[in-house]
Amino acid sequence: MELVRKWVQTILALLVNGSWSFPYTRTIYQGPLKVVCSPGLNCYSCPAATTYCPIGSLQQLMAGIRVALENGQNFFGLYVIGTMGVLGGIFGRLICGWACPFGLIQELLHKIPSKKFSIPQKLNYIKYGFLLFFVILLPLLIVDDFGYGEAWYCKYFCPAGTLEAGLPMLILQPSLRQTIGILFYNKLAIMIGFIVWSVLASRPFCRTACPLGAFYALFKNLKLVKLRLVEENCTQCKECHSVCPMGVKFNESPENAECISCLKCMDKACKFDAITLEIAGLPIGSRDKAGTRRPKQTDAII
Amino acid sequence: MAEKRAENNKSIRVAPFITILFFLIMGMIGIMTGEVGRVLAQAVQVCLSCIGIG
Numbered sequence: 001m002e003l004v005r006k007w008v009q010t011i012l013a014l015l016v017n018g019s020w021s022f023p024y025t026r027t028i029y030q031g032p033l034k035v036v037c038s039p040g041l042n043c044y045s046c047p048a049a050t051t052y053c054p055i056g057s058l059q060q061l062m063a064g065i066r067v068a069l070e071n072g073q074n075f076f077g078l079y080v081i082g083t084m085g086v087l088g089g090i091f092g093r094l095i096c097g098w099a100c101p102f103g104l105i106q107e108l109l110h111k112i113p114s115k116k117f118s119i120p121q122k123l124n125y126i127k128y129g130f131l132l133f134f135v136i137l138l139p140l141l142i143v144d145d146f147g148y149g150e151a152w153y154c155k156y157f158c159p160a161g162t163l164e165a166g167l168p169m170l171i172l173q174p175s176l177r178q179t180i181g182i183l184f185y186n187k188l189a190i191m192i193g194f195i196v197w198s199v200l201a202s203r204p205f206c207r208t209a210c211p212l213g214a215f216y217a218l219f220k221n222l223k224l225v226k227l228r229l230v231e232e233n234c235t236q237c238k239e240c241h242s243v244c245p246m247g248v249k250f251n252e253s254p255e256n257a258e259c260i261s262c263l264k265c266m267d268k269a270c271k272f273d274a275i276t277l278e279i280a281g282l283p284i285g286s287r288d289k290a291g292t293r294r295p296k297q298t299d300a301i302i
Numbered sequence: 303m304a305e306k307r308a309e310n311n312k313s314i315r316v317a318p319f320i321t322i323l324f325f326l327i328m329g330m331i332g333i334m335t336g337e338v339g340r341v342l343a344q345a346v347q348v349c350l351s352c353i354g355i356g
Binding site for chain 2: 056
């Protein structure tokens with residue numbers, strides 16, 4: 001299953017970054033596919049990006065909401081939030097595990113041999129602050145003399161934007177190098193920080209700073225596809241703790257908002273069929289290897 | 303058999319479908335107000351300040 005996931009991650013990363021003419025055009029893709037939402041975090045100013053980034057678009061719409069209303073345009077971000085909500089309602093944070101290019105980059109970085117560290121659970125809450133303040137409130141409330149706000153998260157923080165768009169654009173258009181300043185170096189430092197942290201810890205950006213992950217996490221109880229704990233099969237062996245890339249203790253908190261449904265716990269760790277995948281409450285699969293399943297109490301009675 | 307099917311039906315969660323429908327309607331309202339054009343117009347431009355340049 002892990003191999004399938006890696007293939008899905010790679011194919012989707014290539015699909016949302018499928019415009020490879022940029023070495024000749026020296027700019028970004030400008031075709032009609034840009035109305036399609038990238039399910040994962042993928043900067044739409046990346047030269048290869050074929051889809052729009054929901055977090056970038058949402059900030060832009062929030063930042064321009066006053067001017068749009070003054071011009072009689074009712075742009076409240078409903079198209080973007082609606083699309084994100086449909087994706088969240090179906091998959092939730094499964095998208096983080098299967099469809100996010102920046103998640104894939106972090107997973108690859110984490111394969112670099114080094115001493116590995118855990119991430120304190122309390123840091124998980126920071127990403128909700130980024131979603132509320134940097135993506136919604138600050139772009140909406142702090143405006144210039146003309147009524148325009150700023151894309152705060154993209155401008156001041158997003159390491160994915162620096163890696164996927166900022167650096168490639170500086171390579172493609174050397175004249176831009178004269179315009180970079182403290183803002184860019186600050187973002188570069190944030191990006192390098194997350195790269196180093198990704199080597200040392202598993203998915204630090206997803207866990208602490210991704211506003212899209214925070215949005216999808218809100219659907220933890222509402223999403224269609226989710227993992228379920230079959231309590232009567234669980235032996236509390238805690239094997240699921242050791243394989244989870246998000247630090248989730250699945251047997252203790254099966255509804256944890258951090259679960260990205262990568263299925264490692266179901267596929268690699270649990271030998272007792274205690275973890276199943278379900279769609280709308282109906283189980284559709286579990287690990288089922290002959291000889292590894294624990295006899296249930298009912299079997300003993302029979 | 304009928305009992306088993308009824309038991310299965312009982313365990314179907316309705317909340318995800320309501321959630322999806324809610325956001326689907328929200329997205330369609332966005333499409334009807336012409337927000338798609340606005341998203342496209344933003345997405346085809348390189349916002350240099352948004353990526354920390356300029």
